[in-house]
Amino acid sequence: MKEVLSFSYVELIGLFEREFPNVLQGARVSRDWREFERFLKEYVRHSLTGHPSSSLIKRFFRIFMNEARYIRDFSTGEKIRYEPIKWLWLALRGNEGDIHSDFLIDWYYLFKKYQAGREVLPDRKKCKEWGERWKSGMDDGVIHERQENKERICRLLISKIEKRDKMNTRYRFDADMNEGRKEELIREWWGDYKFHLALAIRDPDELNMFMGKTLSAGLIELLHEAKQKGIPFFVTPYYLSLLSVRPGGYDDSTIRSYVIYSRELVEHFGQIRAWEKEDVVEPGKPNAAGWLLPNATNIHRRYPEVAIFIPDSMGRACGGLCALCQRMYDFQKGHLNFNLERLKPIEGWESKMERLMMYYEHDSQLRDILITGGDALMSQNQTLEKILDAVYRMAARKREANKYRDKGEKYAEIQRVRLGSRLLAYLPSRVNDGLIDVLKRFREKARQIGIQQFFIQTHFESPLEVTEEVIDAVRRLLAAGWIITNQLVFTVASSRRGHTARLREVLNRVGILTYYTFSVKGFEENYALFAPNSRSEQEVKEEKACGQMSAELETEVLSLFEHPERVTSELPGILDRYHQPFLATDRNVMNLPGIGKSMTFVTVGLTKQGKRILRFSLDVGRRHSPWVDHVGDIYIVENKSVAAYLRQLQELGEDVEDYISLWDYSEGRTESRFALFEYPKQKTGMTGDYTNLSIDS
Secondary structure (H helix, E strand, O other): OOOHHHOOHHHHHHHHHHHOHHHHHHHHHOOOHHHHHHHHHHHHHHHOOOOOOOHHHHHHHHHHOOOOOEEEEOOOOOEEEOOHHHHHHHHHOOOOOOOOHHHHHHHHHHHHHHHHOOOOOOOHHHHHHHHHOOOOOOOHHHHHHHHHHHHHHHHHHHHHHHHOOOOOOOOOOOOOOOHHHHHHHHHHHOOOHHHHHHOOEOOHHHHHHHOOOOOOHHHHHHHHHHHHHOOOOOEOHHHHOOOOOOOOOOOOHHHHHHHOOOHHHHHHOOOOOOOOHHHOOOOOOOOOOOEOOOOOOOEEEOOOOEEEEOOOOHHHOOOEOOOOOOOHHHHHHOOOOOOOOOOOOOOOHHHHHHHHHHHHHOOOOOOEEEEOOOOHHHOOHHHHHHHHHHHHHHHHHHHHHHHHOOOOOEOOOOOEEEEEOOHHHHOHHHOOHHHHHHHHHHHHHHHHHOOOEEEEEEOOOOHHHOOHHHHHHHHHHHHOOOEEEEEEEEEOOOOOOOHHHHHHHHHHHHOOEEEEEEEOOOOHHHOOOEOOHHHHHHHHHHOHHHHOOOHHHHHHHHHHOOOHHHHHHHHHHHHHHOOOOOOOOOEEEEEEOOOEEEOEEEEEEEOOOOOEEEEEEOOOOOOOOHHHHHOOOEEEEOOOOHHHHHHHHHHOOOOHHHHHHHHHOOEEOOOOOOHHHOOOOOOOOEOOOOOOEOOOO
8 A cells, every 4th residue: 555655647557457457448448437337337246246245336336326416515515526437437548637646546445345355353452552652641751851841941931031021920030039049930830820821832933942943944934924824822831841852752743733733724724614603603593503592602502402601701712722623713713812811701791691691591402511612721710610600500590490380391401511621631730729629619519409410521632641740630620529521633643543542541541531532624724634534433443442341341430430539549440350441432423514423424425636525414312403404415525535644644654554444434323422421311391392493494
């Protein structure tokens, strides 16, 4: 495969001539592509007669023999023409025109699949070898290098503070302070999350200086273009200390790609559209999922049971800007930003918050509130407590109102509260005594009014992000009774063999359960980071499968998480006792605009560039907005070919032969949800009617 990926068009034709001479000859003797199509049908039927897997025939005809020649890309709205049989006929006859060689490569491996027959999955030993390649933040060599990073960064922070114009800041030096005292203060401040926010790196040249001047001239030029276009820079000293600047240091490409912007992102910033179409709200009109919302900025909604709440506070900022942020559209508009002082709650916000809570209170189906942003934990403790208190009062009123509703007309009561945050990875010192007190107080009183589930929903991308500081923060949150779940974004770097499995292992060992593994949004600004959905399916079948649980183990895990304070000390022992590398509790999914999460798809065609065209179906395991009944077929055109993705892996040093079965994954099915993540059973008598819903017939 390594050679095939670099073949020219002429070499690919020669490959077909050697391995599939009948196909090449059929193209050359057919007078038009329709005749070639008839030839292929007979060729495939004849080739697979008596083959142990008749599904191969079905797959071939589903992908390349569709009657419809046009689809509308659900993410972009663009009308796409696809005629893969015609294009193959032209290409094999030497009339390739604008047909990319990746188109022929995908065809080649489709025919190879027919030759190979049955698939052979890697064994557990191989999966273990892949996973052991990836270091965690707890490895001795990594810890040592990061200590060097911290010392270098602290010296630069002293210089930065000395040059600051504002002397009214908390983090400053007295005029007569000696170097030793300055170093002591920096080490003391390092454990204060506000220090890292105040001293965050916001400029490309400063970023390069803090990274030991290791960025190339071309990259620095690109980052200056990014700044000129208005893409924010915000990297905390702590997170910067996680990156390797030593020649031959550890592989940090997964986390580096979060703070180093790609050419495609820079070029498209300013024209970025919201992938989550339901997040675009016009006053008085239903969003893309059919829901009526009180405004365009504070509440986002896709499903019947849950709505996101974004407060007007510092929670509109983050501890850093992830290069693939799904809300990059909001950063582009300036709705989300890093003007931390200006994001503090203004007078009147608390009254507005109470009005917004009425949306949840008077909705017949909402029982889950996800407080995010931005980042929920960017709000200061006092602000966060006011938000949680407002949630508590709303939930209590909603429960009380049900006493006066007839059976069959009662509204769903709030059962789950979630805080969405990446600060555990970006800035674990945020988990301080004050935050723990706020979370404990809320949980104690919320349980008395029927709220049963309390989740911190975080986002670790790499085992390198798990440090001593993270372990301490996780332990304290679990002791406060909050379960921690992780959402991974399946980028090119994180999709390498064994990387996601290793992350699951490291997270489980510290007490975090994995929740979702998301495909990257397929817009062009994410081209550098997008991994095809075929790789996500390959990861499920060939790597995540090692973490499948027996019924006995699942029962024990569910019992343990009824007592979060015991998780840190007991979960590693359970894993060892069952010889379990990790718990496969997450689901690999793609967010479908306005629809919801799914990985149920079939490949129905190829573009001229070799990009696969997928037809998605809904996740049948959960409720959706009734609006989706009106959607029709959901087509998504991936933003790169499988061959282009494999070349990226080569550039990262991967042996692409390890991914040879990738070509075979042309369809997928959404995994079932882990029982802990199911909603608790509701009381009887709840209404099936919807409020805040409008469907245009």
